Amino acid sequence: MAPKVLISDKISPAAVQIFKDRGVDVTYEPDLGKDKEKLAAVIGQYDGLAIRSATKATDKIIAAATNLKVIGRAGIGVDNVDIPAATAKGIIVMNTPFGNSITTAEHAIAMMFALARELPAADASTQAGKWEKNRFMGVEITAKTLGVIGCGNIGSIVAERGIGLKMKVIAFDPFLSPERAREMGVEKVELDELLARADFITLHTPLTDKTKNILSAESLAKTKKGVRIINCARGGLVDEVALRAALDSGHVAGAAFDVFVTEPATENVLFGHPNVIATPHLGASTNEAQENVALQVAEQMADYLVRGAITNAINFPSISAEEAPRLKPFVELAEKLGSFAGQLTETGLKGIRIEYEGAVADMNTRALTxxxxxxxxxxxxxxVNMVSAPAVARERGIAIEEVRREASANYESAIKLVIQTEKQSRSVTGTVFADGKPRIIEIKGISIDAEFGASMLYVTNTDQPGYIGALGSTLGQAGVNIATFNLGRTSPGGDAIAIVQVDGPIANDVVEKVKALPQVKQAKALTF
Known part of the structure; x- marks a missing residue:
């Protein structure tokens, strides 16, 4: 029986044809996604759901999707899909992470030109019958400094276009290696230097806890007077209220935004300012981009439903159905070892080496890597998802190395992750026990045995009497309940490590109190 796919948003007819050519029974109802009740009533008939942004694949829709195996989002954002609910039901969620890149980058460049020459205001004035030639005095782009915050897939295209426009391009991106920066022809700088030097600042980074309000009131105060700011990435990267104040004072000469904290943005603090250009999230809105993502999602979904191949999955790596049961615990181990190292990495990342020892070395290590x-x-x-991660690493010049060894010294299988930053090397090793749970067995050469927990505290310290009591008292006084406490050391009085699993998140002020203990070298709250 042919697999059945429902397309519930407006997608290129060419995508419909791809499904048909691959032997998939496809139903095209482009307005169905707007009606939650009707969608919930019919979704149980389908193996696949292809959507854009109008359809909301909520937990209720997913609960009604009794046969659904895959949701394909034509585009990068999957905010309209309840991914945990889909994962719990074994539904693969796919997107097309690179289909909109050129279109979004070109929109940022177009916004930069519009800002430099005040094109929207000049057009409105001229069409109103005025001839205000002296009013619209623009600035040249040639020889100006373009500051790119986030030099990944889209940011690197913007940087390349900026260089073509004879601009001096500087970039802030903790994951951009110096080698990759030189290859691109951009100068890698820290954020404060970018703020101080850039004539134009363009943002191309995802919205995370670390990047939210990356252009805050404090950051905007560090910029050059007369700077122009472009945001075609995500609303929330810039403090809109602080930016309005900087525009009103004249410190910021202009801003061009395609994205806003609240969308649809029918009103916004930036609206109405004469030096602001606003567009309604048009970054991906070209015929070419819409066609690209539609064709990509159709091909990916058909490949999965017909052949079992998984591509660009948000919630699962690229592995076959036969491999999945054996690989699953090691996928979890590899991801958590990576998360452990990633949360501790503060400086620029140069390389990642993954060493597979024992039985795991004979598995599909590509998915594990x-x-x-x-x-x-x-x-x-x-x-970043498990499929796009290697490409994202390549864009930033991060070297990925795999090493396989037939035997592990003490375990049937072990995975060792080595992170090389601009300042140091860090390693963490783990294994999977018979219970299927991933565990940490070594950190920086120090043996330890610790399960992963949702909230953990990682501390490095000197091995001295009284330290454990002081740490326990500090956490106890803060109302933090310890679930497990694991210790390791190099030698008596030498370097030591503590991994503490606790009930609930650890507040920043508690971490600071732990850091203040005399024996402590480093303390970090981790979440998994």
Whole structure:
């Protein structure tokens, strides 16, 4: 029986044809996604659901989707899909992470030109019958400094276009290696230097806890007077209220925004300012981009439903159905080892080496490596998935190395992750026990035995009497309940490590109190 796919949003007719050509029974109802009740009533008939942004694949829709195996989003954002609910039901969620890149980059460049020459205001004035030639005095782009915040897939295209326009391009991106920066012809700088030097600032980073309000009131105060700011990435990267104040004072000469904190943005603090250009989230809105993502999602979904191949999955690596049961616990181990290392990485990342020892070395290590790299990158780049992670790493010049060894010294299988930053090397090793749970067995050469927990505290310290009591008292006084407490050390009085699993998140002020203990070198709250 042919698999059945429902397309519930407006997608290129060419995508419908791809499904038909691959032997998929496809139903095209482009307005169905807007009616939750009707969608819930029919979704149980289908193996696949192809959507854009109008359809909301909520937990209720997913609960009604008794036969659904895959949801395909034509585009990068999957905010309209309840991914945990889909994962719990074994539904693969796919997107097309790179189909809109050129279109979005070109929109940012167009916004930069519009800002430089005040094109929207000049057009409105001229069409109103005025001839205000002296009013619209623009600035040249040539020889100006373009500051790119986030130099990944889209940011690197913008940087390349900026260089073609004879601009001086500087970039802030913790994951951009110096080698990759030189290859691109951009100068890698820290954020404060970018703020101080850039004539134009363009943002191309996902919205995460670390990037939210990356252009805050404090950051905007560090910019050059007369700077122009472009945001075609995500609303929330810039403090809109602070930016309005900087525009009103004249410190910021202009801003061009395609994205806003609240969308649809029918009103916004930036609206109405004469030096603001606003567009309604048009970054991906070209015929070419819409066609590209539609064709990609159709091909990916058909490949999965007909052949079992998984591509660009948000919630599962690229592995076959036969491999899944054996690989699953090791995928979880690799991702958590990566997350552990990624949450501890503060400086620029140069390389990731994954060493497979024992039985795991004979498995599909490509999927495991993707999981590990995704874990490393996700604390900074929230929209990285297990499939896109290797490509994202390549864009930033991060070297990925796999090493396989036939035997492990003490375990049937072990995975060792080594992170090389601009300042240091860090390693963590783990294994999967018979219970299927991933565990940490070594950190920086120090033996330890610790399960992963939802909330953990990682502390490095000197091995001295009284330290454990002081740490326990500090956590106890803060009302933090310890679930497990695991210790390791190099030698008596030498370097030591504590991994503490606790009930609930640890507040920043508690971490600061732990850091203030005399023996502590480093303390970090981790979440898994």
């Amino acid at each position: 993707s999981a590990a790299v995704a874990g490393v990158l996700r604390p900074m780049l929230s929209d």
